[in-house]
Amino acid sequence: MARAAVLGRLTWQVATVAAVREETATARTIVLDLPGWPGHQAGQHVDVRLTAPDGYSAQRSYSIASPPGGAPGGAAGAATLELTVQRLADGEVSPYLADVLEPGDPLELRGPIGGWFVWNPTSGGPVLLVAGGSGVVPLMAMIRTRAVSGSHAPFRLVYSVREPGTALYAGELADLATADAGLDVTYVYTRTTPPGWPTPAGRISAGILTAGQAARPDLAVFVCGPTGFVETAADLLVDAGYQPSAIKTERFGPSGGQQ
Amino acid sequence: MGIVSRGFGGRRRGGDEKLPPGQYLVTDFPVLSAGPTPRVNLDSWELRIRTETGPSRSWDWAAFQALPHEDITVDLHCVTKWSKLGTTWRGVSLDTLLDGLETTAEFALARSYGGYTTNLPLADLRDGQAWIAFSYGSEDLEPEHGGPARLLVPHLYLWKSAKWVQGIDLLQADNPGFWESLGYHNYGDPWREQRYWGD
Amino acid sequence: MNTHLDGNVLAGALRELFTVDITTAIGQCVACGTTGAMGQAIVYADAPGLIARCPACDEVVLRLVRSSDRAWLDLRGVSYLQLELPA
Numbered sequence: 001m002a003r004a005a006v007l008g009r010l011t012w013q014v015a016t017v018a019a020v021r022e023e024t025a026t027a028r029t030i031v032l033d034l035p036g037w038p039g040h041q042a043g044q045h046v047d048v049r050l051t052a053p054d055g056y057s058a059q060r061s062y063s064i065a066s067p068p069g070g071a072p073g074g075a076a077g078a079a080t081l082e083l084t085v086q087r088l089a090d091g092e093v094s095p096y097l098a099d100v101l102e103p104g105d106p107l108e109l110r111g112p113i114g115g116w117f118v119w120n121p122t123s124g125g126p127v128l129l130v131a132g133g134s135g136v137v138p139l140m141a142m143i144r145t146r147a148v149s150g151s152h153a154p155f156r157l158v159y160s161v162r163e164p165g166t167a168l169y170a171g172e173l174a175d176l177a178t179a180d181a182g183l184d185v186t187y188v189y190t191r192t193t194p195p196g197w198p199t200p201a202g203r204i205s206a207g208i209l210t211a212g213q214a215a216r217p218d219l220a221v222f223v224c225g226p227t228g229f230v231e232t233a234a235d236l237l238v239d240a241g242y243q244p245s246a247i248k249t250e251r252f253g254p255s256g257g258q259q
Numbered sequence: 260m261g262i263v264s265r266g267f268g269g270r271r272r273g274g275d276e277k278l279p280p281g282q283y284l285v286t287d288f289p290v291l292s293a294g295p296t297p298r299v300n301l302d303s304w305e306l307r308i309r310t311e312t313g314p315s316r317s318w319d320w321a322a323f324q325a326l327p328h329e330d331i332t333v334d335l336h337c338v339t340k341w342s343k344l345g346t347t348w349r350g351v352s353l354d355t356l357l358d359g360l361e362t363t364a365e366f367a368l369a370r371s372y373g374g375y376t377t378n379l380p381l382a383d384l385r386d387g388q389a390w391i392a393f394s395y396g397s398e399d400l401e402p403e404h405g406g407p408a409r410l411l412v413p414h415l416y417l418w419k420s421a422k423w424v425q426g427i428d429l430l431q432a433d434n435p436g437f438w439e440s441l442g443y444h445n446y447g448d449p450w451r452e453q454r455y456w457g458d
Numbered sequence: 459m460n461t462h463l464d465g466n467v468l469a470g471a472l473r474e475l476f477t478v479d480i481t482t483a484i485g486q487c488v489a490c491g492t493t494g495a496m497g498q499a500i501v502y503a504d505a506p507g508l509i510a511r512c513p514a515c516d517e518v519v520l521r522l523v524r525s526s527d528r529a530w531l532d533l534r535g536v537s538y539l540q541l542e543l544p545a
Contacts, residue, residue: 010473014262047470051261056269061470092269100266108261114469115479115542116497227463248497251463293505295462295516338506418506438506442523442530455525 010110012049013037017105018080023168027086027134028098029065032107037081039068042145043118043138043222043250046083046111050093060093063138063224063250064112067145084168086134117222117250121149125218129157130209130233132225135252136168139224143183147176156184156211160204160229163192186211204229206236215242227251279449282342289341290403293437297372297423299407306391306408307426308356311364316356320407323391326351331390333413335420336449348411350392353384364429368436369410369421377421377436378445379412381429388414391424416447416454462511465497471508471522475529478541485536489517496520496539510535 015034022028044064051057066082087098101107119127119142129139136159146155161167167187177185188208189201215221221242223233230251238244278284307317318326328351334344367381383389392411393400400406405422412419418438428434439445444453452458465481472480481497492514499510499519507523512535519535533539 009475009477010470012261045466045470049261050264050267050269052267052269053263055260057261058269061467096264096267105265106262108264110470113473114466114481114497116469116481116495117464117466245494249464250466253463289504291504291506293502293507293509294511294518438523441507441521441532442525442528443506455523455528 010113012108012110014106014108015081017101017103017107019103020101023084024166026098026166027084027168029082029084030097030101030107031080031082032109033080034109038112040064040081040112041115041118041120042067042141044112044114045138046081046109047113048083048093048097049108049110050096051108058092061113063141065137065141065144067141067148069148084134084137084140117224117248119145119220119222121145121151121153123220124151124153125220126154126216127156128209128219128221129155130204130221130223130225130237131157131159132229132233133161133166134168135223135225135229135250137224138250139222140169140173142222143173143176146183147180152182154182154184156186158186158188158204158209160188160190160225162190164189164194204233204236206240209233209236210240210242215240215246219246221247222250223247224250225252227253278342279336280452281454282336282340282449285341285343288343288346288404289337289339291337291339292403292422293375294373296402298402299372299423301407304407305426306356306424308360309426309428310360310362311429311431312362314361316360323351323408324393326355328352328393329390331411333411335413335417337417338443338447338449338454347396348390348392349394349397350390350408350411352387353389353391354387356391357385360429362429364431366430366433368428368430368434369419369424370426370428371421372423372425375421375423375437376434377410377419378434378439379415379419380433380446383412383415384427388412414448416444416449418443419447463501463503465495465499465501465510467501467503468496468499468508468510468520468522471524474524475531478543480539480541482542484540485519486538487512487515487517487519488535488537490515 015032018033019031045061047061049059062083064081065084085097088094131139173185177183188204190203193201223230230249301320304320305317307315309315330349332347336342368378370376389412391408393408410421410424442455447453469481483496485496486493500513502509510520512519521532523530
């Protein structure tokens with residue numbers, strides 16, 4: 001008869017910035033302390049709200065980058081979560097988060113939000129992750145969750161970026177992929193390739209996405225990034241015979257998104 | 260109100276312009292839409308004004324373009340709080356389209372390709388207050404801003420300026436449109452900040 | 459360019475109103491009968507409100523308007539919502 005408590009309605013909470021970490025020239029990770037954080041699943045996001053002294057407020061959504069149970073390397077059960085923010089030159093919120101916010105500042109947020117674009121270690125089947133630019137953030141949460149949980153689910157990340165140096169988490173992805181044969185990372189460079197890259201710069205293709213393999217019936221696909229990228233990738237997969245119902249997408253919007 | 264974020268001012272600032280309450284000035288032209296942009300073929304485009312008794316009048320694109328039109332400069336106020344001042348349009352006045360039409364209707368419902376509707380008193384379409392606009396800033400009106408032609412009623416919030424306008428029904432009884440039936444104010448005067456029901 | 463988003467966008471707004479996550483709920487489109495997770499709906503979030511449309515037929519399945527103190531929700535576009543309850 002007893003049931004777990006029903007989720008309360010979503011309310012705003014105040015987190016404190018514990019640390020910031022530059023990821024690339026245009027992106028940084030914000031580490032947040034939030035006692036009472038209920039935990040989250042990989043793929044979920046938070047809404048962040050900024051308020052000016054006259055009451056004007058702006059709100060944006062940001063995917064949670066850290067795995068459940070705290071940031072990588074953090075104490076188990078620590079009440080922290082991490083957001084990775086890409087600075088958009090004409091954004092209203094992202095320049096504030098990327099440049100102005102500093103350790104000790106409060107940040108109002110609510111979450112975790114979303115139950116559909118999530119991956120749990122209880123799913124043992126193979127997973128294809130397709131990321132366009134900053135769309136890699138929720139997928140990185142999934143990869144980190146897989147690592148800390150010890151899951152052996154085969155993971156393949158196809159990560160499309162403009163040029164080397166704009167890819168997020170490059171070092172960490174390389175380390176994880178080296179240590180675990182079950183994680184495969186493939187980069188697609190759309191504008192400039194690294195020296196010695198075997199293929200010219202170009203957009204994702206069906207061949208790269210499928211790696212020549214038909215979809216296994218238990219394959220889960222997550223695609224995240226700017227709207228145009230997500231639609232292209234999803235269309236390529238469906239044309240290659242992948243089941244639309246197996247493909248979950250998270251579009252950031254035409255600007256590539258987080259503003 | 261949430262906690263104040265140190266050092267955050269936000270994008271908007273109105274300067275000295277006189278704006279309706281709660282609005283801020285923008286220099287770009289935001290695109291808001293409730294659905295996919297309709298792609299309307301000029302060959303099949305038709306504008307129809309239906310009276311409450313049944314008779315209607317309509318124009319195809321050629322006939323519409325042949326009507327007298329005006330160049331106007333107006334301010335736009337969107338209920339999502341942005342305002343854009345001094346926008347230039349070319350269009351046909353509703354006074355021209357309604358000229359000589361027999362009606363005792365007091366209300367109007369504008370209908371768009373794609374299904375959008377918005378209602379307003381017929382009196383607010385008359386007397387130089389409303390146009391069917393087909394050109395913005397000396398260019399053909401782009402689909403994302405309502406092209407080939409949209410209703411333009413600048414004295415009300417911009418949701419009343421139905422994009423991709425297809426027709427106007429003249430009605431004896433008011434018929435709340437797409438947003439008016441879900442919380443948005445039935446009239447929508449920006450100067451009285453009539454955004455939502457009960458405002 | 460179509461600026462629509464996915465049903466994920468509904469999650470935050472509707473979690474203000476409901477205690478369960480709406481994006482995993484299964485809905486049936488009134489217009490065409492297609493069923494699917496609300497997370498797969500096509501969402502237009504730039505409008506003066508949130509509009510979710512059926513990915514199969516593009517008809518409106520859900521509308522949400524939110525002011526500072528009230529929210530209006532129109533679910534006439536779904537014939538039902540099947541929601542997951544916590545175990």
